[in-house]
Structures are given as structure tokens and as C-alpha cells.
Amino acid sequence: MAIAGEYTVAEDQIRFDRPAEERLYRALYDFWHPVAYASQLKDDKPLAAALLGESLVLVRLDGGVRAFRDLCVHRGTALSLGWVEDDALRCAYHGWKYGPDGMCTEIPSRFGTRIPPRARLTRYEAAEAAGLIWVCLSGEPRHPLPEFPQMGDPDFRIIEVAPYDWNCSMPRRIENYVDFAHFAWVHDGVLGDRREPEVPDHGIERAGHELRFDHPGLRRLLPESGGPGQAGPETAVDVLIDYRLFMPNTVLLDHRIPALDQRYLLFFTVCPTGPKTSRCFTLQGRDYSHDEETDRELREFNALVIGQDLPIVQSQRPEELPMDLSAEVQIKGADRVAVEYRRWLKEIADGTGADADAT
Ligand code: FES
Ligand SMILES: [Fe+2]
Incomplete structure (x- = not known):
């Protein structure tokens, strides 16, 4: 596969801009x-x-x-x-x-x-x-609280996943959650397929305090009887996913499964308990099968997915997400979300761009 790397740099240029990561960590005092x-x-x-x-x-x-x-x-x-x-x-x-x-x-x-x-x-x-x-902690949040519009909507059943702690920084965990290229490898047969590892082109834009993007070409293996967590023989269906990333620590995923007329939501948010430790919270919402058996299956599905991510993310070095785009190799198109996320984090760390006013 040809690799066109707009952000790719030669190895001798790779460096780790540690002061920027420290500035980001301090800037996190100004967020919810x-x-x-x-x-x-x-x-x-x-x-x-x-x-x-x-x-x-x-x-x-x-x-x-x-x-x-x-x-x-x-x-x-x-x-x-x-x-x-x-x-x-x-x-x-x-x-x-x-x-x-x-x-x-x-x-x-x-x-x-x-x-x-x-x-x-x-x-x-x-x-x-x-x-x-x-x-x-600072008492002066730069951004408003993230939104979860379906919370309280009787059409949706919303359940909590038990909080879990990982030895990784909050930005590494969030970036992993919105990383498209790993589905085929880490979650082969669950969220992706190694025979189809290419990341489709997708849009991304800033909207207020959010990054918004979608994953237009995703086909996921889902049971014929319903969405994630539903028992039954598996078949591949198209899943349309819209992402809202409330900077810097919260993601709302809205999955639409047209073939089944179903919606499935994930509200995922990560607390930076320390520079290299995170506590993760997940709310799962759905507008189908409001029964406890589906709750249990959804929790098992979530546990399977995060169990696959855990060793990968905890192995990443440096633990802090590098603010300098040249510190790691970026692939044009495929790594677009990560690039935009890192750019915005750098602005937060430096008090520039959209986050300049409040500092
Ligand atoms: S009352 Fe003495 S330590 Fe709190
Ligand atoms: Fe993952």
C-alpha cells in the first residue's frame, strides 16, 4: 500500500516536546x-x-x-x-x-x-x-459541560459501565477511542476486519468546543437480531457513526443502523486522575430492546472491546500524547482525527487559537 504522509518526517527529526505536554497538563485545570x-x-x-x-x-x-x-x-x-x-x-x-x-x-x-x-x-x-x-479545579472552565441530549429521553435506555482505571494519559485514551485505523487490527471480527484495513475518507470540522466527524464506510459484524449486544447469528450491516468530541476529554458516538432502524449511543469520558493515569466512564444508550438481558450483553461486548485496547494503550510511550505532530508519524487521511485532536490540544496547552480568549 502506498503511503502518502503529509505529516511524515524523517527519523532524525523526531523529537519529544515535553514542555508542551506539561503545559497541557496544567491547562487541564481549566476544564470540566x-x-x-x-x-x-x-x-x-x-x-x-x-x-x-x-x-x-x-x-x-x-x-x-x-x-x-x-x-x-x-x-x-x-x-x-x-x-x-x-x-x-x-x-x-x-x-x-x-x-x-x-x-x-x-x-x-x-x-x-x-x-x-x-x-x-x-x-x-x-x-x-x-x-x-x-x-x-481552577473554577474557571474554558468550555461548557459536554452534552448528552438523549439522557432522560424515554426512547433510550441508558446504562452505566463500571468505571475503570488505566495506566495511560487521558489524551492517549481519548485518541485511541477515536482511532479508525486500529479497528481492523485490535478489534478484528468485532469492530473491524483485517481484510479491509483501509480507513475511508471522512470529514472533520470544529463546531464550537467540539470536533465533529463521521465514519461513513463502516460495516460491522452485528447479530442479525439487532445491534451490539444482541444475541444471534452474525452478519455484516452498515453502521453510520457520527462523532462529537467535546474537547478535550469526552466523546459522544451516535451509531445509526438503517437496516435495523436502530440507534446505539456511547457517551465516553475520561478523567485525568494523574499525568499517566486515567479513569474511564461509559454510558451506553439504545432505542431498542430495553431489557436486562440486552444490558448484560452490551456490557459484555464493551468489556471485550476495552480488554482488547487495554494492553495496546498502556504500552504506548511516551505516556503523554505528543503535542508536536512531528514527534510521531502521521498518515494523511487515515490519521486525520488524531492530527486535528493534537492540534487543538496544542492550542489548549499554548492558550492560542480558539482557546486563546479564555486564558
Ligand atoms: S477532625 Fe481531627 S482530623 Fe478531622
Ligand atoms: Fe479500540
């Missing part, structure tokens, strides 16, 4: 990130989470989700070990109580003592949307 499913956070119990190396405690107080540093200012205990009491967060060690604004309201070892002004928690911006809890 998913930290838990909303369903994981109960009314009476706080929940530990992690984001960009920071330990968080999530808690429902005063009718909303709050996020604080998971550290009691008295003796540094994790507040996620505590509990909710009288619309306040109670520390498990000496029982200090913190209100919805993070101020300490009670010190049981000396009732009535003046509460020092420093007895307050570090609070972060938190929101609940699309079935998830999101946190922005």
Missing part, C-alpha cells in the same frame, strides 16, 4: 472533568475521587454536589472516611463538621470555642450533568 457517576454519590455518604493528582471528596450538601480537597484541616485525615449529618460533612477522626461552603461549623472537643477562620476546606467547582459529576 468527570470524577464519578452521579449514581455513585449517595445522600448520606461522601465519596473519594481523584483529578489531576488532587484527592477529592464529593458530597451532597444543601441540595447540590460539592467537591472539596479530601483533607481535614485539623489533622489531614481523608474526609471521604466521614459521613453526612445535618446537611454537613462530619470528619471521622475528631468529628469536626463542615458546612456546604466548606467552613467548619463545629469542633466537638471544645463546644462553643471560637472557630478559627482557617478551619475551612478547599472547595472546587462541581456540577452534575449527563449522569456524571464533573469538577473544574
